[in-house]
Amino acid sequence: MATIAIKPKRSETASSVPSGSDLETGEIAINSADQKIYTKQADGTIVEVANASAGASEGFAIALAVALG
Numbered sequence: 001m002a003t004i005a006i007k008p009k010r011s012e013t014a015s016s017v018p019s020g021s022d023l024e025t026g027e028i029a030i031n032s033a034d035q036k037i038y039t040k041q042a043d044g045t046i047v048e049v050a051n052a053s054a055g056a057s058e059g060f061a062i063a064l065a066v067a068l069g
Contacts, residue, residue, distance in 0.1 A: 020044045 009018060009029035018029040023040040028049075030037050035052035 018046055020046060 009022060009027065011018075011029070011031045012033050013031070014033040016031055016033070018038055018040075020040060023029055023038070023046065025040050025042050025044075028037055028039050036048055037050040038046050039049050040046055
């Protein structure tokens with residue numbers, strides 16, 4: 001069976017947030033410097049869905065990974 005790698009958009013630049021034109025609806029982006037995960041909503045807005053410094057739990061991270069497939 002072939003291995004499938006999922007590669008979200010990513011940045012290692014602190015305080016870098018994706019713009020609406022950077023993502024498709026439902027696509028995720030990760031900023032490893034800030035330890036944040038973003039996604040684009042159907043209305044075109046970018047929302048932060050996880051923030052390690054805000055106390056995001058391991059359970060939340062697992063739930064997000066399952067939800068994203």
